[in-house]
Amino acid sequence: MTEIIKLTEDLINKIAAGEVIERPASIVKELIENSIDAGADNINILIKDGGKKEIIIEDNGKGIPKDQVELAFERHSTSKIKSLNDLSNINTLGFRGEALSSIVAVSRLEIETKTAISEVGIKLKFEGGKLLEKKEVAMNQGTRIKISDLFFNTPARKKFMKTTETEFSHIIDLIENYALIYPNIYFSLKHNSKEILVSPQLSTTIDDLTYLENISYILGKDIAKEMIQVKNSMNDTIKLTAFIAKPSIYRKNSDRISIFVNKRYIKSNMITNAVRNAYKNLLLSGYYPIALISLEINPTKIDVNVHPTKREIRFPDEDALFQFISESIRKKLEEINIIRVIEDKKIIKVKQSIKKDSDQVNITGSLENWINEPVESRSIIQSEQFETVQDEQTTKIPKLKYIGQIFDIYLIFQGKNEMYIVDQHAAAERIQYERIIDHYKKAKIKTQILLSPISFELPSKESQQLLESNNLEKLSKFGFEVAHFGGNTFVVKKVPVLLKQIKDEKSIIEFLNDLDISKTFLDDRMFKTMACHSSLRGGEPITDLKAQKLLEELRKCKNSFSCCHGRPTIISIDEKFLEKKFQRKL
Secondary structure (H helix, E strand, O other), X not given: OOOXXXXXXXXXXXXXHHHHOOOHHHHHHHHHHHHHHOOOOEEEEEEEHHHOOEEEXXXXXXXXXXXXXXXXXXXXXXXXXXXXXXXOOOOOOOOOOOHHXXXXXXXEEEEEEEOOOOOOEEEEEEEOOEEEEEEEEOOOOEEEEEEEOXXXXXXXXXXXXXXXXXXXXXXXHHHHHHHHHOXXXXXXXXXXXXXXXXXXXXXOOOOHHHHHHHHHHHHOXXXXXXXXXXXXXXXXXXXXXXXXXXXXXXXXXXXXXXXXXXXXXXXXXXXXXXXHHHOOXXXXXXXXXXXXXXXXXXXXXXXXXXXXXXXXXXXXXXXXXXXXXXXXXXXXXXXXXXOOOOOOOOOOEEEEEEEEOOEEEEEEEEHHHHHHOOOOOEEHHHOHHHHOOOOXXXXXXXXXXXXXXXXXXXXXXXXXXXXXXXXXXXXXXXXXXXXXXXXXXXXXXXXXXXXXXXXXXXXXXXXXXHHXXXXXXXXXXXXXXXXXXXXXXXXXXXXXXXXXXXXXXXXXXXXXXXXXXXXXXXXXXXXXXXXXXXXXXXXXXXXXXXXXXXXXXXXXXXXXXXXXXXXXXXXXXXXXXXXHHOOOOO
């Protein structure tokens, strides 16, 4: 057996740092939380190379007394708690006393700090946890911390850091969220000396209108004007204040569901799922709402001490909290008529007399049972008649007679022995998808100059993502001309001819949301997004001639049987099924 030894303090600190400091954003989080706890209302964040090279946090908080600064960098040193009872009643963002010791162990760090009663401040310089310098400095009240060369002494951790763009996107996300929940604090974020985000510090008195104004500043006025407020309480122990977006705006991921508990920014799959559940049937699968969820809960009822990062919270009754959040949001959506309130379907009893072989047969059936019975409908490419056929030509859609449109989306056609139902949007999307690919390969994507250029704003994070990795240049390959107008504002001057519906700020933002600019622009994702946005939509009436033409164009597609997202374009129900349902043939 290998000899058991006691680890050195240096090694212990580096191991502990691995739990607390995952990436540059982890450092920013810990330091701005310290600034907020110190009562700062002005916090400046300066970043170089996504935080890999340098992070500077400046605040005007209370500062640290000169005789306590060194102690603050020792493990488990904190001013936030003093006893076991305090651990079950946390009222501050920080409390574990691990952050500063973890940061200083894996970086080069300088701190300058001064309290209101001190005549001068104090400056300390560390390298890998070792104190190199200590001296007095002239400065205003507050604290300034500079971190350089993160993970310089732990190369195994350093090599796992992502690109500058990725690391900085995590920092933007963090600052945006804290700026949203603290409208009384001025936040300033710069990256490589370029101003990225400035929050307005609207008022020291926070009310609901202040939050909405703040959302407008941080996320943009187009998102803010679609937000509605939700307020509710649960047994007087939990208060919910939420701002939720109408389903007309959405995301391709959950990064705009911001969750706060006692103004602590957290991640919670349970709460995220509760929000998504409230939007059930309002958003397509794979789409996420935009929401700011703020919960006020008695600190003694929750456990914040779950993980060193303090990003997880344990709740006493998660099932009840899930229902409370979901139902509160759902009710508000119903109140503003986003959701149609439909009465429970009545079960209709149908009594029929069918004459067969001169006998009277009484049949009593339930319409509900008839509807709910499994229907042997299927994509026609999977129909029995095609299962064993290998020749592609035989799997083409046959010549069909157009009957009509139902529900403003489904087109009914009649074949020899089958009824065919076409999803008009899915079919149009397939046609456009293959057409766009063909035009792109032949460099034939036509553009049109907009008579009035469209200006639009994006949140800081999305703005940076659009500017990075030549994304504007990539958009030009597909017929767009988008120029950066400064800050988070862009101007669209040209669009592809086929995207006629892009005519205002809302439509271009909806297009970019579907494209998901948080990811690298891939040609196929652009093809699919353009196809979706240029196709005949559900809810649009269609003439007989256009319906027949749509089917003919669908028949010519290389893959006629599914849209570019994999949904079926056409299904069939054979005559025998209908005969069985109407008991014409038993």
